[in-house]
Amino acid sequence: MLKQILIVEDESAIRDMVAMAVSRAGMSPVHAGDVRQAQAAIAERVPDLVLLDWMLPGTSGIDFARRLRRDEMTRDVPIIMLTARGEEDDRVGGLEAGVDDYVVKPFSARELVARIKSVMRRVSGEGEDGSVEFGGLRIDGPAHRVFASDQAVSIGPTEYRLLYFLMTHPERVYSRAQLLDHIWGGSTYVEERTVDVHIRRLRKTLEPFNKDDLVQTVRGSGYRFSATPQTP
Amino acid sequence: MLKQILIVEDESAIRDMVAMAVSRAGMSPVHAGDVRQAQAAIAERVPDLVLLDWMLPGTSGIDFARRLRRDEMTRDVPIIMLTARGEEDDRVGGLEAGVDDYVVKPFSARELVARIKSVMRRVSGEGEDGSVEFGGLRIDGPAHRVFASDQAVSIGPTEYRLLYFLMTHPERVYSRAQLLDHIWGGSTYVEERTVDVHIRRLRKTLEPFNKDDLVQTVRGSGYRFSATPQTP
DNA sequence: CGTGAATGTCATCGTTCGGCAACAATAGGG
DNA sequence: CCCTATTGTTGCCGAACGATGACATTCACG
Numbered sequence: 175m176l177k178q179i180l181i182v183e184d185e186s187a188i189r190d191m192v193a194m195a196v197s198r199a200g201m202s203p204v205h206a207g208d209v210r211q212a213q214a215a216i217a218e219r220v221p222d223l224v225l226l227d228w229m230l231p232g233t234s235g236i237d238f239a240r241r242l243r244r245d246e247m248t249r250d251v252p253i254i255m256l257t258a259r260g261e262e263d264d265r266v267g268g269l270e271a272g273v274d275d276y277v278v279k280p281f282s283a284r285e286l287v288a289r290i291k292s293v294m295r296r297v298s299g300e301g302e303d304g305s306v307e308f309g310g311l312r313i314d315g316p317a318h319r320v321f322a323s324d325q326a327v328s329i330g331p332t333e334y335r336l337l338y339f340l341m342t343h344p345e346r347v348y349s350r351a352q353l354l355d356h357i358w359g360g361s362t363y364v365e366e367r368t369v370d371v372h373i374r375r376l377r378k379t380l381e382p383f384n385k386d387d388l389v390q391t392v393r394g395s396g397y398r399f400s401a402t403p404q405t406p
Numbered sequence: 407m408l409k410q411i412l413i414v415e416d417e418s419a420i421r422d423m424v425a426m427a428v429s430r431a432g433m434s435p436v437h438a439g440d441v442r443q444a445q446a447a448i449a450e451r452v453p454d455l456v457l458l459d460w461m462l463p464g465t466s467g468i469d470f471a472r473r474l475r476r477d478e479m480t481r482d483v484p485i486i487m488l489t490a491r492g493e494e495d496d497r498v499g500g501l502e503a504g505v506d507d508y509v510v511k512p513f514s515a516r517e518l519v520a521r522i523k524s525v526m527r528r529v530s531g532e533g534e535d536g537s538v539e540f541g542g543l544r545i546d547g548p549a550h551r552v553f554a555s556d557q558a559v560s561i562g563p564t565e566y567r568l569l570y571f572l573m574t575h576p577e578r579v580y581s582r583a584q585l586l587d588h589i590w591g592g593s594t595y596v597e598e599r600t601v602d603v604h605i606r607r608l609r610k611t612l613e614p615f616n617k618d619d620l621v622q623t624v625r626g627s628g629y630r631f632s633a634t635p636q637t638p
Numbered sequence: 639c640g641t642g643a644a645t646g647t648c649a650t651c652g653t654t655c656g657g658c659a660a661c662a663a664t665a666g667g668g
Numbered sequence: 669c670c671c672t673a674t675t676g677t678t679g680c681c682g683a684a685c686g687a688t689g690a691c692a693t694t695c696a697c698g
Contacts, residue, residue, distance in 0.1 A: 282506040331645095351523065352527070363520045364645095365647065365648095371687090374688065374689095375645095391687090394685075398549060562656090596657070599658075603676090605676090606677065606678095625665070625675075
């Protein structure tokens with residue numbers, strides 16, 4: 175059965191472009207110009223993934239995302255947000271609403287498809303309400319907080335996003351470039367070394383809880399979040 | 407093999423600046439002042455990425471982008487558009503044409519190079535390295551890890567590549583030259599004896615798990631990875 | 639404004655890794 | 669049984685890589 179992708183986007187040009195990309199990737203696109211149409215489509219069939227524009231006429235994308243998370247039927251459907259450049263700051267809010275990933279406009283068909291596949295590949299790990307638990311760490315998505323063995327961890331915004339991404343994609347190596355793409359956003363320009371620094375800061379905040387060895391270095395390849403420790 | 411970047415831009419000043427940045431980043435720039443020249447260059451060699459000015463004499467950049475996408479030969483070549491401020495609204499059209507990213511003039515050399523790398527990374531990017539299992543050993547490609555009977559094995563980068571190659575091509579003899587080609591890459595020049603050393607190191611890391619006899623010497627020919635032990 | 643937190647960048651330091659050569663060991667043919 | 673080609677082993681050195689601390693800048697908030 176073909177994977178069905180629901181595209182909620184008011185600009186028809188973008189919608190068509192996305193639909194084209196999706197169907198060329200062997201998935202079945204369904205169009206919706208606003209939230210009403212989207213709900214009608216969902217009533218028809220619950221899609222396998224939702225591409226959701228941030229700005230929509232009437233209900234905003236993020237409100238709709240929250241609504242999807244609230245409904246039993248659609249709770250586990252992954253959501254990818256389409257945001258314009260400059261709206262990136264609202265990411266944290268999106269994470270709270272249980273959004274799985276962001277793609278910043280302008281984006282290429284190629285990138286979008288890659289993100290869709292990446293998100294769909296990750297079925298496991300994620301709890302109901304967008305909270306994640308792994309290796310003795312727990313992220314409470316809605317509350318935007320991190321706990322290590324029920325102790326609250328004080329953590330900065332970027333470290334939070336980094337940790338969130340790693341915890342939702344564990345046991346897998348990511349290069350610095352990939353981390354930049356996923357956490358900083360594909361269209362911002364940052365040095366690759368910056369990743370090192372934030373990895374360092376993340377480790378430092380996890381250190382008091384002895385969870386810093388969850389963040390592992392893979393020399394020549396990148397970083398990995400894993401429960402089984404590095405064997406040196 | 408150097409990555410070749412085709413620069414299609416009519417203003418020679420910008421072209422030179424871009425070419426400078428590109429070659430300083432270790433890539434090989436090729437110039438084209440208009441679409442005709444660009445096509446000639448492509449006929450010569452298909453570039454690894456195209457930097458395309460939005461406004462060109464004759465055919466516009468976006469038409470050229472569409473043409474590149476239509477042609478089988480150039481379908482997968484990523485394209486970055488160079489646009490002037492104010493043309494940003496036309497982006498959607500460009501995205502439909504399959505453009506991978508935009509850089510808005512005026513841009514810095516560093517930003518451009520970063521974008522190029524990001525796009526190229528993405529294209530070759532999310533390589534879904536499969537997992538391999540053979541003779542009690544298991545390689546988790548995405549995690550970049552080796553397990554011997556579910557125990558994590560600590561292994562260096564080159565040993566990892568060597569093991570990965572051997573495990574994906576078992577029961578077959580490879581000469582040192584062949585191993586050099588496949589693992590080191592055809593463009594590097596290394597002594598053949600170096601293979602011996604790394605075979606040794608690989609055996610050493612497999613030794614604690616009693617898996618070192620999977621790597622077998624075929625005197626006069628090379629090495630082989632096999633589940634059935636050597637008959638001495 | 640002023641202040642502090644957050645973030646990106648840079649320079650430096652220590653470690654690891656890879657390549658090589660020199661030597662030891664072994665096999666295989668005559 | 670010996671001799672030689674081939675392979676195994678080890679130590680060393682330079683280059684590459686990642687970690688880290690310090691610094692500059694920006695941003696939000698009072």
